[in-house]
Amino acid sequence: MLKPRMIEEKMLILLRQGKISKWFSGIGQEAISVGVTRAMQNDEYILPMHRNLGVFTSRNIPLNRLFSQWQGKASGFTKGRDRSFHFGTQEYKIVGMISHLGPQLGVADGISLAHKLRKENKLSAVFTGEGGTSEGDFHEALNIAAVWDLPVLFCIENNGYGLSTPTEEQYRCKDLAERGAGYGIESHIIDGNNILEIFSRISEITDSIRENPKPVLIEFKTFRMRGHEEASGTKYVPQELMEEWEKKDPIMNYEQYLFEEGILTEAKKEEFVSSISKEIEENLKLAFDESGIESNVNNELNDIYEDFKYQEVSPSLKTENIRFVDAVSQALKESVRKHNNLVLMGQDIADYGGVFKITEGFMEEFGRERIRNTPICESAVVGTAMGLSINGMKAMVEMQFSDFVSSGFNPIVNYLAKVKYRWNQNADVVLRMPCGGGVGAGPFHSQTNEAWFTKIPGLKVVYPAFPYDAKGLLNTAFNDPNPVMFFEHKALYRSVRQDVPVDYYTLPFGKASRIKEGSEVSIITYGAGVHWALEVLGEMDYDKADLIDLRSLQPLDIDTICESVTKTGKALVLTEDSLFGSFASEIAAMISENCFESLDAPVARVGSLETPIPFAQNLEKQYLPIDRLHKKLQDLIEY
Structure with a gap:
């Protein structure tokens, strides 16, 4: 517990010096992070929040990497693309939060479902604050875990305030643990400032979950001693409440207990402080000495998707209709x-x-x-x-x-x-x-x-x-x-x-299909639009259209689109969506930008009405673009 506390105290100094950009303090809540993590096995996933520094230090993540993460440097965990605790690491089985809070609860369900399906007798632990329990994702995740008997430890850190909103303005039940009963799952209330109670009870509970997969809801009663984030301050907190919880400081009280039991001495404490202080300074130097992240467009674009080497599996000759x-x-x-x-x-x-x-x-x-x-x-x-x-x-x-x-x-x-x-x-x-x-x-x-x-x-x-x-x-x-x-x-x-x-085969993404070959106009569409175009072309008895079925919208076969439009000189983009802000609009813009010198007419677009799609048959027929397609195509041909 002492290590995350000392790191935080150092970070607050660096924040004031402008050497880090933001800080969400967990001072006063260290016992929860440390107690839960120490009760977990090292290969079990933990999904922490931004006040759970003790999770990261208890998993022995090198401090220089944490410090680099907070400074947006390359040896952090996100290559400077995200900050603070918004990261995960498979190496240490930690899955970081996103600012929307709630989705990580469902992620814990999925992690635990995988364990259960593989019969691994493992669990996951996921953190949220009392404010996050109002989100729909909290209730959805608890319900899924309950229905599927998933081995998830749901940890609520009830620290009194969601930013500045006190608990009485967030929920009406006396204790958030009561919500467990509504989903038919076991729940407990634990003193979030007592490390021994946390470790002993969570150890018992996690052993029980491993033996008999089930979700368990824990409400840790604690308090946030700093602002929501450091710039917010705590002026909205009554001074007497702050003083009351200061007396319950988890480190101060545990230290006193260890002194009374003769386990800790002043010399040993000083040894701890000196060792941690040295580790912090050495790793801070490593992080500060590291050069800033280099901006490289190719690196950014290449890291959007996981590498996928498409393997062609050719279809068999045997078919069925x-x-x-x-x-x-x-x-x-x-x-x-x-x-x-x-x-x-x-x-x-x-x-x-x-x-x-x-x-x-x-x-x-x-x-x-x-x-x-x-x-x-x-x-x-x-x-x-x-x-x-x-x-x-x-x-x-x-x-x-x-x-x-x-x-x-x-x-x-x-x-x-x-x-x-x-x-x-x-x-x-x-x-x-x-x-x-x-x-x-x-x-x-x-x-x-x-x-x-x-x-x-x-x-x-x-x-x-x-x-x-x-x-x-x-x-x-x-x-x-x-x-x-x-x-x-x-x-x-x-x-x-x-x-x-009849057998298994694959087709590549990002490759459009040319349905009809023509020389006078290009029709670019997808989905039902392909069939509408075929229908209209048949009605018009027109055989000079290049009909392109995109099939894949992202990735998009821009080359086939441009090749067709360059050949025909005219383009009509058809979509079932309403036009404003549609994918058809993006394709039209690409054609105008890339094929302008080949165009013999303005790019035409056909789409549905700018209304929600109605139910009655005649209204739906009017909404959809089929009837308008014929006229638009004829106008483009004659342009």
Whole structure:
């Protein structure tokens, strides 16, 4: 406990000297971090917060690396890309927080699920503050852990204030431990300033969890002696409350106890202080002497995605005529057979086979452990998928409808997408996104929301239009160690058939398909738009269009787009999305920027109305761009 306290005292001096940028103090809370970490096994994951310096020091992370991390230098853990305790390290089995707090709770679920599936008798411990228990992710993660009997130690550090908001303005229950009963899980209240009570009770609890996997909720009663972050101060804290908790200082009281028991002497204490002080100064010198991070554009861009060496698996000659939905189901089944560490998760995907019956029969072949029904909590399920990846597994999450991804948006764009760039951890996760209109499903089951994700560095976005592509690209998605958003248009599920190889095969990302060859106009589209374009071209009896099916939106085959437009001199970009801010707008901008001198007409765009997608058939027909496509294409041809 003395080491993190002394490091913090030094950091506060450096902060005032302007040598570090920010500091979140854990002074007064050291007993919790140290006690929990010492009760854990070294190969068990801990997911700390920004007041848990004792977790890092108890895992014996070299101090020069911690100091370099806080100064944004290369020998830290994030190459200067993130600060303070926003990092993880597989070497020390620590998974750092993100500022949104809640998602790490679901990540702990996934880490523990991997342990449970491998029957490893291990647990994970995850920290949150009392303020974070109001987040939906907290409740979702507890519920998943309870339903699945996951070996997770949920640690609430109740330190009295969420920034400046006192507990009475945050929740109405007397103790946060009471929330355990609501989820049917064991819970305890522990004095967060008593190291002996923490260590002894957490040791008993962790032994119990290893023997009988289950979640346990711990509320540590403690107090924050400094500001939320150092610049905030503590003026909002009554002085008498501060004085009361100062008397409960965990280090001062433990030191007094050790003196009384004859275990600690002044000489021994001085030896500790001198040794730690020397270690701090030596490692600070190493960190200060290290040169600043060098800016290199190539390094930055190359660290967005985990390296993926695509391996072509050619299709067999034997084919069968199947629907789009069958192709998706086949790819799923083949990939679960190929990757024995792949877990499928989603609402109703087990016994019921999913609302589109894509996983019907899977549970009978692969078992309930790998084909998992989830509660209705998209955010924590995405977090669980991230945790599975951290602990060496693969995960698929089926969003029952792509519209529902809004409930899981945060962990996708702020965790999965950024984790490789931040601390070199990949997110081996596929998110299946049944999407699109034309089926009379209204504003909450009909969106095509790929544009939400194509602008997020770190995500791959795939959107096939045919069964052959769907099967090959989905197989590739499961081989790719990066997060893949895989869009499947619901209206195509049972309306489009194609001869598809019966065996396993793959197709590359970032390679568009030329559906029709022409010389006068280029039509660039994807998903249902490909079929609408074919329909309109047939109605017009027009055979001079170059029809490009993008298939993959991120990575995008810019070369094929530019080659086609350079040849034809005219471009029409078709999307089912409403136009403003759509992916079609980005493609149009790229064409204008890269092919301007070859253009014989302005780039045309066709998309849906700038409204939510309606339910009634005539309204939906008006919303979708099919009817407008004919006129726009004719105008472009005649320009």
